[in-house]
Amino acid sequence: MASQTVGIQQLLAAEKKATDKVVEAKKRKAQRLKAAKREADAEITSYKNEREKSYREYEAKIFGSRTDMEVNIQKGKEQKFREIADSVKKNRAAAVSSILELVKEIKIELHENLNF
Numbered sequence: 588m589a590s591q592t593v594g595i596q597q598l599l600a601a602e603k604k605a606t607d608k609v610v611e612a613k614k615r616k617a618q619r620l621k622a623a624k625r626e627a628d629a630e631i632t633s634y635k636n637e638r639e640k641s642y643r644e645y646e647a648k649i650f651g652s653r654t655d656m657e658v659n660i661q662k663g664k665e666q667k668f669r670e671i672a673d674s675v676k677k678n679r680a681a682a683v684s685s686i687l688e689l690v691k692e693i694k695i696e697l698h699e700n701l702n703f
Contacts, residue, residue, distance in 0.1 A: 650656065
C-alpha cells in the first residue's frame with residue numbers, strides 16, 4: 588500500500604508540476620501578446636505620423652501654405668472693396684440725379700384696370 592501512495596503522490600506532484608508549467612506558459616504567452624500589441628501600436632503610430640507629414644508636405648507643395656492662401660484671399664477682398672468704393676464715388680452723382688429725376692417726374696395716368 589505504501590508504494591501505491593508513493594505512486595499517487597508522484598502522480599499528483601507531476602500533475603501539479605505540469606499545471607504550473609501550463610500556467611507559466613500562458614503567462615508568457617500573454618506577455619508576448621501584450622508586447623507584440625505595444626510594438627504594433629508603436630509601428631502604426633509611426634506610420635500614421637509619417638503619412639500625415641508627407642500629406643502636409645504634398646498639400647503645401649500643391650496649394651501653398653494656408654497663410655499664403657489667406658493673404659491672397661485678403662488681398663483679393665480688399666481689391667474688390669476698393670473697386671466698389673471707386674465705382675460708388677464715380678457713379679454717385681449720376682445715380683442720385685437719376686433717382687431725383689424719377690421722383691420729380693410724375694406722370695398721372697389711370698390704371699389699366701380702371702375703365703369708365
